[in-house]
Amino acid sequence: MDVAGVLREYWDLKPVRVDVLTGGMNSAVWLACADEWRVVLKAVGAGDLGFEPGLQLAARLDDAGIRTGRPRAGKHGRYVECVDGRLVAVLEYIDGVPLTMVDHAAIGDLLGRVHSAAAVERGDLADWLRFLLPFEECLDLEPWIRPAVEGAIADAVALGPLSWSWLHGDPAAEAFVRQPDGQVALIDWGSAMRGPILYDVASARMYNDEPVVPAYLRRRPDLTDEVERGLNTFLRVRYAVQAGYFAWRITNNLLTGISDPEDNHKGLADARRSFGH
Known part of the structure; x- marks a missing residue:
């Protein structure tokens, strides 16, 4: 996946660096950054029906004061975009141990x-x-x-x-x-x-x-x-x-x-x- 291109096209973000992160059993994950921000781009299969509800929950809990690595809405106001047959979201990077x-x-x-x-x-x-x-x-x-x-x-x-x-x-x-x-x-x-x-x-x-x-x-x-x-x-x-x-x-x-x-x-x-x- 052209991660930098996806970030530019759907989230209006222009990374200066993209690194592959260890994904889960059913996902692929990248860390993208520029001078002022760091985000995680996560991609799952198109049939993953739980992906978007999980992102919406993360946003609600973050609003309630529980830090979750909340999703960022893209240029069209959506948390999830379909790219190359996969569902893609951008999450706030959580720094720590x-x-x-x-x-x-x-x-x-x-x-x-x-x-x-x-x-x-x-x-x-x-x-x-x-x-x-x-x-x-x-x-x-x-x-x-x-x-x-x-x-x-x-x-x-x-x-x-x-x-x-x-x-x-x-x-x-x-x-x-x-x-x-x-x-x-x-x-x-x-x-x-x-x-x-x-x-x-x-x-x-x-x-x-x-x-x-x-x-x-x-x-x-x-x-x-x-x-x-x-x-x-x-x-x-x-x-x-x-x-x-x-x-x-x-x-x-x-x-x-x-x-x-x-x-x-x-x-x-x-x-x-x-x-x-």
């Missing part, structure tokens, strides 16, 4: 702030789980996958009504960035969606270990009973998503975001171990 798994307090606290600022009415959990797991045709790649996924879904539905919010969707430690002024930003909103808060909490627990949960509950003590009742169930849901996702990647030989095809198999094996197989 990514957190690590030991930064439990900062991770849990900021995730709790996000859920407080972005609460929504609850939806239908069974429908949401079907949306979350669109890999039906890949669940028979290995014999353990389908029973594990279906069991996790059934246990989640049995929990009954849950609290919902807009979710980050992928709160690994490296998505949290401590800035030079000490504030922590939460970036990478490509997996954002409406859903049960327990999914984000379980994801944070999976990525960042157990102490992130009490850190979260110090910010959201009102959710203590719900988290204690449903966290283990949603950990299985989170690993079910991982199992379905990597089964899909293996089935379709998708290699974006990884250095070796074995990384897909490792992701599936990690999910398998979580189910005791």
Whole structure:
């Protein structure tokens, strides 16, 4: 992609330097800069229906005081442009140092702030789980996958009504960035969606270990009973998503975001171990 050309044509920005950044599993990312500004250009597939809602959420949360690497509207007032068959957005660059798994307090606290600022009415959990797991045709790649996924879904539905919010969707430690002024930003909103808060909490627990949960509950003590009742169930849901996702990647030989095809198999094996197989 001609990143400098895209920035000039759609955002009226004229970079003096463009560098490739490490992208996610489903995106390509560049850092562009001039004397007075730095931005990130991010490109995803044209079928990524969650891309623009995630950008809109990042903008709303930034307005609420949570730094997110908010999107910049282009010359035509849009956050997203379609370029060469891909969806493209420009984000404010967040300078700082990514957190690590030991930064439990900062991770849990900021995730709790996000859920407080972005609460929504609850939806239908069974429908949401079907949306979350669109890999039906890949669940028979290995014999353990389908029973594990279906069991996790059934246990989640049995929990009954849950609290919902807009979710980050992928709160690994490296998505949290401590800035030079000490504030922590939460970036990478490509997996954002409406859903049960327990999914984000379980994801944070999976990525960042157990102490992130009490850190979260110090910010959201009102959710203590719900988290204690449903966290283990949603950990299985989170690993079910991982199992379905990597089964899909293996089935379709998708290699974006990884250095070796074995990384897909490792992701599936990690999910398998979580189910005791």
